[in-house]
Amino acid sequence: MQRVQELWRSKWWLPIVSIFLASRITTFFLFLAFAQIQEANYWTGAKPGYFDFLNIWDAEWYERIYNDGYPSVLPTNPDGTVQQNNWAFMPVFPFLIRGLHLLTGIEFKYLAPIVATLFGFAFILFAYKLLLLRLTESQSRWAIVLISFSMASPILQVGYAESLWLLLIVSSLYFFMQRRDVLLVLSLAVLSVTRPGLLAFALMFALLFVYRLVRERKHGEEFEQRERIRLAALTAFSGVLGFAWLIVAALTTGRLDAYLKTELAWRAGYTGSTELQPFTGWFISGAFHFGDGIGQMLVLGLIAFAGWAISTPSVKALGVELRMFTVAYLVYLLAVFFPQSSTPRLLFGAFGLLAAFAVATDRQPKYAKGAILGLSLLGQVLWLLVCWKYTAPDFTPP
Numbered sequence: 001m002q003r004v005q006e007l008w009r010s011k012w013w014l015p016i017v018s019i020f021l022a023s024r025i026t027t028f029f030l031f032l033a034f035a036q037i038q039e040a041n042y043w044t045g046a047k048p049g050y051f052d053f054l055n056i057w058d059a060e061w062y063e064r065i066y067n068d069g070y071p072s073v074l075p076t077n078p079d080g081t082v083q084q085n086n087w088a089f090m091p092v093f094p095f096l097i098r099g100l101h102l103l104t105g106i107e108f109k110y111l112a113p114i115v116a117t118l119f120g121f122a123f124i125l126f127a128y129k130l131l132l133l134r135l136t137e138s139q140s141r142w143a144i145v146l147i148s149f150s151m152a153s154p155i156l157q158v159g160y161a162e163s164l165w166l167l168l169i170v171s172s173l174y175f176f177m178q179r180r181d182v183l184l185v186l187s188l189a190v191l192s193v194t195r196p197g198l199l200a201f202a203l204m205f206a207l208l209f210v211y212r213l214v215r216e217r218k219h220g221e222e223f224e225q226r227e228r229i230r231l232a233a234l235t236a237f238s239g240v241l242g243f244a245w246l247i248v249a250a251l252t253t254g255r256l257d258a259y260l261k262t263e264l265a266w267r268a269g270y271t272g273s274t275e276l277q278p279f280t281g282w283f284i285s286g287a288f289h290f291g292d293g294i295g296q297m298l299v300l301g302l303i304a305f306a307g308w309a310i311s312t313p314s315v316k317a318l319g320v321e322l323r324m325f326t327v328a329y330l331v332y333l334l335a336v337f338f339p340q341s342s343t344p345r346l347l348f349g350a351f352g353l354l355a356a357f358a359v360a361t362d363r364q365p366k367y368a369k370g371a372i373l374g375l376s377l378l379g380q381v382l383w384l385l386v387c388w389k390y391t392a393p394d395f396t397p398p
Contacts, residue, residue, distance in 0.1 A: 016124060027153065039391065059160060062112065065086050066108050069086070074087070074258055074261070082261040087249050087258060090161070090193045092164065124144055126171050127166075127170045131355055133174075140355075140358075152345045153380065164194055165197070175187055188237070189241060199238070201234075209228065211324065267338040269395075284338065285338055286339075318352055318355060325352065333347075341397055
């Protein structure tokens, strides 16, 4: 027992891996349970096996890219509007799985969830190292528990790119805070073709530039010329890369709006529009789901709540970098996202809020933490029931 305790204390990663392993085993059994009540559907028969059940919904799109790549001609409806197609999903994850398949011979339905889960482990380890730069060991471990067992955390072990995306986000933040700029640039470059969201980094760097400029002028804190150039360059670099996939889609298809029209195809059934109007999606969604007037008021309430949350001491404890990224990511979602059932998954990028909640509750007694963990597990059950389990006609994708 003593040797086990010594090993536990000497290996910083062992408790973190154990937490994440426990969370994935828990979700594994939840997936098995829900597979037993899954009816026959578009992707599988009734009561599918574990790996078949993990490869439904958007995993199908990644497998299409894995098999066929991207179309050079966009599929369209009779009225000329663009249909849903592969261009909405970026290539790093499916092409990586394709490469690993060529090396191992393992087919997509097994390889994609296994690799995604391994990226999930890497994400959680990097997240812990990132949080330790600003938080105590106790706060950081509790944050890892909340992140690992959070409502949408099952997405970390299915055939999606989310776990790789989250790994690239936390590694980019870690490299930035550690001033390892070569690795930062490489991480941002890969992120730009893994999942949307790099523009949040551009906004974060810009916000940090303004923040430090204001601190210099109001409080006399030195803002070195070298750091000004660094932040300006990172803002420009990530801003340009944020549009890289749009440019690739345009060059391949010959349509400047190829990627944008493809993305808008997913919301056309809700909005009846194929035009993007920034900062309107949340209000349109609110009206669609809750009625005109009440829906917009609810969105304004959410924005006010987010503004309050960002100003709390527990969020400030994360440090200015992670706090600014959280603000930037939420603003990015407000600008381009149309909220529906996939919102919990998209909010995973704001994992800093879970870390802040960990700071606020770290000193709570064990029974209170147990209750919080129980609520997290209940959230997973609801997410799997409402979003993952398919019951036709189902309009609640995860």
